[in-house]
Amino acid sequence: MSVPYTLLGLIEETARHGYDLKQSYDRRFGDAKPIRFSQIYRALAQLVRDGQAEIVGVEPGAGPDRKRYAITREGVADLDRWLAEPEDPQPQLQNVLFTKVVLALISGRSAEEFLDAQRERHMSRMRELTKIRREATETHTELLADYQLFHIEADLRWIDHAAVRLASLAAEVRQ
The missing domain is CATH 1.20.58 (Methane Monooxygenase Hydroxylase; Chain G, domain 1)
Structure with missing residues (x-):
């Protein structure tokens, strides 16, 4: 399973924090293929670097700031291609x-x-x-x-x- 594309699909549904993405992923796909938080954040960093996702908000948290991620037009186009x-x-x-x-x-x-x-x-x-x-x-x-x-x-x-x-x-x- 391609984690970056899965995350793109989930943030296309709605912009999310990494923690929210993990919960959504676990609920829908966790039984078939578990994922660690580190994989989520590594994939998100890659998606942002490649212009497929962007940070659309930063909120202070108990630890590091919570970044909210959304899909970009380039991300939608790439997700369309992958899904088809x-x-x-x-x-x-x-x-x-x-x-x-x-x-x-x-x-x-x-x-x-x-x-x-x-x-x-x-x-x-x-x-x-x-x-x-x-x-x-x-x-x-x-x-x-x-x-x-x-x-x-x-x-x-x-x-x-x-x-x-x-x-x-x-x-x-x-x-």
Whole structure:
């Protein structure tokens, strides 16, 4: 999962302090991929440096000042590109797919379009692997292709399942 893009999606929803971002992240994605405060602040510094986020307020706190972060136009454009871009099929991709679906729903973008594009990317990779498997002359090549095909099949089942449940997921994540 890409932490910077996840944070961009969360600050696009509303400007937030690092602490608020951590709470929102944990509530939505923490079960799948825990994150430390240091990762959040390191990613925020990188996003500000790269012009994708900006500090829109500073408030005194008990410790260091609390900075409120918001997404910039450049950040929105980059997030749009990332959310629209299907991922190459690979093991452990589910966390990224889930994150993209949730962030698309939070932002009002089309999660269905993303899932359709992702399905097509998976089907294309499946065709490539099937050809490799058919032409394989060694068992290890066949088994590796089988392994990847089985993961892609599982992802495709999840994509179809998620597509059916988008309305109920949208209601949950927009709370």
